[in-house]
Amino acid sequence: METNGLGIARILGRRKIPVVGVDHRSNQPGMRSRYVRALLCEDILKEPDAALETLMEESEKLDEKPVIFPASDPAVLFISRNRNKLANGFQLIAPPEKVVESMVNKRLQYEEAIRLGIPMTETFYPSSMDDVEEGVKRLRFPAFIKPLYSHLWYPVFGVKGFIVKDAVELKKQMAKVFEAGQEVMVQEIIWPPGKGFFNAGAYIGRDDYISPVITWQKVRQYPPNFGVASLAMSCHQPEIAELGMKFMKGLGYRGIASVGFKRDERDGGWKLIELNARTWMAHELSDGAGIPLVYLQYLDLIGKPKPDLKDFRDGVRWWDCMSDTDSFWRLRRRGDITTSQWIRSWFGSDVCSHCALDDLRPMIYHYGFGINAMKLIVNLLKMKIDEDDVFSDGAQVYTNSASENIKHPDIDIDDHMS
Numbered sequence: 452m453e454t455n456g457l458g459i460a461r462i463l464g465r466r467k468i469p470v471v472g473v474d475h476r477s478n479q480p481g482m483r484s485r486y487v488r489a490l491l492c493e494d495i496l497k498e499p500d501a502a503l504e505t506l507m508e509e510s511e512k513l514d515e516k517p518v519i520f521p522a523s524d525p526a527v528l529f530i531s532r533n534r535n536k537l538a539n540g541f542q543l544i545a546p547p548e549k550v551v552e553s554m555v556n557k558r559l560q561y562e563e564a565i566r567l568g569i570p571m572t573e574t575f576y577p578s579s580m581d582d583v584e585e586g587v588k589r590l591r592f593p594a595f596i597k598p599l600y601s602h603l604w605y606p607v608f609g610v611k612g613f614i615v616k617d618a619v620e621l622k623k624q625m626a627k628v629f630e631a632g633q634e635v636m637v638q639e640i641i642w643p644p645g646k647g648f649f650n651a652g653a654y655i656g657r658d659d660y661i662s663p664v665i666t667w668q669k670v671r672q673y674p675p676n677f678g679v680a681s682l683a684m685s686c687h688q689p690e691i692a693e694l695g696m697k698f699m700k701g702l703g704y705r706g707i708a709s710v711g712f713k714r715d716e717r718d719g720g721w722k723l724i725e726l727n728a729r730t731w732m733a734h735e736l737s738d739g740a741g742i743p744l745v746y747l748q749y750l751d752l753i754g755k756p757k758p759d760l761k762d763f764r765d766g767v768r769w770w771d772c773m774s775d776t777d778s779f780w781r782l783r784r785r786g787d788i789t790t791s792q793w794i795r796s797w798f799g800s801d802v803c804s805h806c807a808l809d810d811l812r813p814m815i816y817h818y819g820f821g822i823n824a825m826k827l828i829v830n831l832l833k834m835k836i837d838e839d840d841v842f843s844d845g846a847q848v849y850t851n852s853a854s855e856n857i858k859h860p861d862i863d864i865d866d867h868m869s
Contacts, residue, residue, distance in 0.1 A: 452480065452489075453480060454481075454771070455522035455731070455732060456474070457480055457484055458735040459734075460481055461486055462738045462743055463745060463746065463749060464486025465809070468749065470488070472487035474492065480813035480816045481813060483812040483815075492506065493505060495525055502529070503533050503537070506519075507540050510540030510541055511540065516540060516542045520729075522729060522730055525602055534548075542752040544656060544752060545705060550703060556599050560725065567698060569698050570721055571722050571723040572639045572722045572723075575590070576637075583621060583622055591639050593614060594615050595612050595638050595639075595677070596635050597637075598612065607631050611678075641714075641722050645675045649668050649721075651694070652708065652710075653707075654707045654744045654748050655706065656706075656748065661696075663742050663761065664696055665737050668686050668688075670682040670683060681770070681777075681778050682800075683736055683768070684736075685763055685766065685768075694723075695710035698710050702726075704728075708727060708728055709731045710725075711723075730744075730745065732804070736801075742760055768797065768800040769803070770797045770803050771803070771804035772803065772805070773824065805817040805818075
């Protein structure tokens with residue numbers, strides 16, 4: 452019950468809908484929300500059968516079938532693979548299992564994108580050094596080595612992926628990948644890094660119901676070049692809405708999803724980043740902008756009328772204080788932002804990831820009663836090397852100590868369900 456689960460709980464709880472937060476970790480911020488009744492459950496990765504039994508026992512205690520929401524990739528897979536049993540105790544919606552697998556296995560996802568004519572950057576999937584040699588012939592550097600299964604990769608390498616500036620570095624890093632038995636893709640980095648990210652989100656429900664599409668910009672992310680949103684803002688972007696819905700409909704998708712794209716300044720075209728087959732980190736933004744996707748799914752699954760929503764509000768901002776502070780500090784060191792520009796960018800944000808005046812405990816636990824915030828400040832002041840700052844001006848890549856290894860702050864391999 453981190454950011455995703457907490458957002459789901461607040462959207463429903465503020466509408467007087469009871470919420471049970473499910474996690475095997477009691478110290479997660481969402482488990483402390485005033486809108487959540489916490490249920491400790493077995494780890495769905497390590498003990499899926501026991502976790503399923505716990506959930507079914509919980510559903511039997513309730514008078515009506517509750518709606519179940521996944522809030523992480525493992526939870527999406529867990530629900531999909533156990534959909535027949537879970538349907539006996541829960542209201543749920545999920546795309547065909549093959550589609551779910553393609554959302555978690557990035558190779559399957561990109562193959563579907565090609566089939567549907569969704570634009571994407573040059574990508575290949577090496578399984579041997581011969582494949583690497585062949586792929587290099589059509590690749591523009593810099594490039595990024597990305598895992599097919601993030602939840603299997605991260606415990607091994609502890610980073611989101613490897614940036615490589617030329618064929619020599621690619622071969623060096625791929626030797627490590629093959630030795631670890633990991634499956635990866637190699638992609639051209641869409642230029643410039645850290646900019647031009649837009650997303651489309653929607654809910655596709657029962658009886659061909661499709662919610663209004665909301666689009667938003669990832670204004671800033673953590674880490675700045677390769678990371679997750681730390682400041683996002685709703686904005687109308689019709690091309691992104693059209694491409695996102697083309698992908699979702701073409702997949703036969705059902706449920707809430709977001710599709711991310713990035714504009715490539717080298718050719719001016721949009722390139723697919725990925726589809727999230729669930730709520731995403733900044734999904735509370737949709738509620739603040741007037742398209743409450745979580746609430747629409749809830750109403751759809753319990754068979755109640757859904758409000759007639761036409762459009763969303765531009766300029767609604769979602770902000771994650773701690774990760775954005777870290778991102779700001781790195782960007783400031785590079786000369787890309789001033790302190791006053793940063794403050795103006797988030798001041799008066801409509802939705803915050805953890806802070807809410809009507810629900811303060813998640814923020815307190817997220818900040819560790821102030822300890823985590825102080826640790827962040829100390830670490831930033833002590834920072835000598837920015838491991839995310841791997842690009843100099845132009846298209847060159849330089850290496851400063853650990854700069855090849857980009858840490859991912861929010862890869863969640865645990866169970867977040869509401």
